[in-house]
Amino acid sequence: MNSIAIVNAIFIKEIKDILKNIQVLFLYFIFPAIGAAMAAAMSGSAAETAFFLAIFASIHCIFTPIMTTSSIIAEEKEKNTLRVLIMSNVKPYHYLLSIGGFVFISTMVTGASFLLIGEYSTNEIIPFLLTMAASTLISVVLGMAIGVNSKNMMSANGLAVPAGLIFGFLPMLASFNESIERIGKYTYGVQVNKALSALSDFEWSSEFFLIVGGNFLVFLVFFIVLFKKKSLDE
Amino acid sequence: MENMIEFQEITKCFGDKKVLKRVSFQVKKGQIFGLLGPSGAGKTTIIKILTGQVPADSGISRIMGTDSSRIDGKLYTKIGMVLDNSGLYERLSCYDNLKMFASILGISASEIDVILKKVGLLDARKTTVNKLSKGMRQRLVIARAIFHNPEVLFLDEPTSGLDPATTLNIHEMLEELKEGGTTMFLTTHNMDEAAKLCDNIALLNEGHIIENGAPDEICRKYNSLNKVYLLCKDGREIVLANESKSAPAIAEYFTQNNVYTIHSSEPTLESVFIELTGRSLA
Numbered sequence: 001m002n003s004i005a006i007v008n009a010i011f012i013k014e015i016k017d018i019l020k021n022i023q024v025l026f027l028y029f030i031f032p033a034i035g036a037a038m039a040a041a042m043s044g045s046a047a048e049t050a051f052f053l054a055i056f057a058s059i060h061c062i063f064t065p066i067m068t069t070s071s072i073i074a075e076e077k078e079k080n081t082l083r084v085l086i087m088s089n090v091k092p093y094h095y096l097l098s099i100g101g102f103v104f105i106s107t108m109v110t111g112a113s114f115l116l117i118g119e120y121s122t123n124e125i126i127p128f129l130l131t132m133a134a135s136t137l138i139s140v141v142l143g144m145a146i147g148v149n150s151k152n153m154m155s156a157n158g159l160a161v162p163a164g165l166i167f168g169f170l171p172m173l174a175s176f177n178e179s180i181e182r183i184g185k186y187t188y189g190v191q192v193n194k195a196l197s198a199l200s201d202f203e204w205s206s207e208f209f210l211i212v213g214g215n216f217l218v219f220l221v222f223f224i225v226l227f228k229k230k231s232l233d234e
Numbered sequence: 235m236e237n238m239i240e241f242q243e244i245t246k247c248f249g250d251k252k253v254l255k256r257v258s259f260q261v262k263k264g265q266i267f268g269l270l271g272p273s274g275a276g277k278t279t280i281i282k283i284l285t286g287q288v289p290a291d292s293g294i295s296r297i298m299g300t301d302s303s304r305i306d307g308k309l310y311t312k313i314g315m316v317l318d319n320s321g322l323y324e325r326l327s328c329y330d331n332l333k334m335f336a337s338i339l340g341i342s343a344s345e346i347d348v349i350l351k352k353v354g355l356l357d358a359r360k361t362t363v364n365k366l367s368k369g370m371r372q373r374l375v376i377a378r379a380i381f382h383n384p385e386v387l388f389l390d391e392p393t394s395g396l397d398p399a400t401t402l403n404i405h406e407m408l409e410e411l412k413e414g415g416t417t418m419f420l421t422t423h424n425m426d427e428a429a430k431l432c433d434n435i436a437l438l439n440e441g442h443i444i445e446n447g448a449p450d451e452i453c454r455k456y457n458s459l460n461k462v463y464l465l466c467k468d469g470r471e472i473v474l475a476n477e478s479k480s481a482p483a484i485a486e487y488f489t490q491n492n493v494y495t496i497h498s499s500e501p502t503l504e505s506v507f508i509e510l511t512g513r514s515l516a
Binding site (some may be wrong): 021079090 | 285289308315317319320321322326334337339340378
């Protein structure tokens with residue numbers, strides 16, 4: 001069995017499935033839509049527009065992948081489709097690569113719409129996409145950890161929503177409260193938001209890379225521990 | 235004839251409850267083996283142990299010579315499963331559900347319509363699963379399970395809750411598969427289904443095999459009444475001993491053209507089960 005064919009088959013299945021899954025599809029478009037609405041409402045003030053666009057872009061690349069990844073995995077467990085896949089010679093890494101890859105690409109594609117909404121200069125495009133990619137990747141790993149840990153969609157949502165709210169909305173709270181900012185700066189969400197807020201002027205310091213890299217490693221270890229304990233299809 | 239399935243002295247507990255108590259049976263190649271028992275007897279647990287989903291506490295469980303706990307991807311491609319939970323993608327069509335498995339199993343997409351036609355779902359190929367009836371879903375599950383021509387097929391109550399026409403349709407499919415050499419392991423609490431389809435059966439009650447063998451042999455074994463019943467055209471019911479001494483009397487009724495029906499008194503599997511356990515299969 002060709003691993004690439006298996007990953008591709010699940011990826012294509014996911015595309016077909018998501019187009020009929022209104023609840024999940026909604027998540028991919030809600031924050032770009034809100035960002036566009038805010039930008040239109042504040043068209044007179046470039047600074048405020050940039051601030052809100054950065055907030056919603058951060059939320060999009062944090063909240064959306066956590067929710068969608070965990071939801072997809074949990075639904076497959078609940079409906080028993082994951083069990084059927086595993087018993088059809090699909091290895092856990094095939095499945096996780098497909099789903100993770102799908103969520104990553106779909107988040108990035110819909111997230112790229114912020115580039116169209118905002119007035120980003122040409123030399124801001126690459127840093128924007130790379131920052132969004134890093135955040136999306138971390139969120140996908142966290143979403144996988146939640147999905148692996150959950151038996152069904154209800155229990156997955158019970159974990160994913162708080163996680164998504166904490167990491168996704170913390171940057172917005174941090175911008176209004178110094179105490180929250182002091183603690184929140186150690187989360188990838190706040191760092192990503194800082195970077196997206198001032199792409200041209202942002203200091204790509206070692207602090208940024210250490211915190212973002214550290215968050216990634218923590219969630220990766222968290223996922224591996226849960227995976228070894230629970231396996232993909234408990 | 236080689237054993238495709240071996241289940242020896244298997245014991246399984248869930249917490250304090252002993253679900254299987256030293257259960258043993260074998261299934262030879264090309265046979266349909268039926269496991270009968272009421273709900274909660276342990277039928278699904280046996281299938282889960284055989285297919286490696288759940289480990290046994292003790293004993294040996296093998297499929298095609300491989301220990302069930304060591305079933306790998308390669309062996310899964312030789313097994314098909316029709317289990318209690320369908321595992322179909324509800325938002326996808328019949329075609330798309332099978333398309334994905336075709337890609338995973340390396341089967342040509344041109345085979346999808348062939349298998350859909352075989353199970354009578356070609357007209358519904360673009361219908362999403364959430365719009366299918368129960369019978370159609372079950373046929374799609376069977377299509378997925380036999381798509382790759384498995385050597386061994388596990389069916390966990392495949393006709394439970396289905397109408398008679400769909401049940402008959404599925405039985406015909408299974409008989410066709412048997413003619414093709416597929417070995418089948420079937421669990422059911424429908425004794426007519428077991429009697430019709432199975433070469434050998436085992437009766438399971440509270441974790442024990444209480445009887446096993448060919449269905450008609452089991453029925454003959456417990457035929458304690460040994461009677462012949464005649465229903466005459468004049469409405470009388472005559473009961474005679476099932477032996478040579480009754481032959482002249484039976485012949486006389488036929489000579490008089492007075493026989494409406496005649497049948498012997500073999501028990502059904504249900505009555506055998508009730509006799510052995512004091513409870514019914516339902």
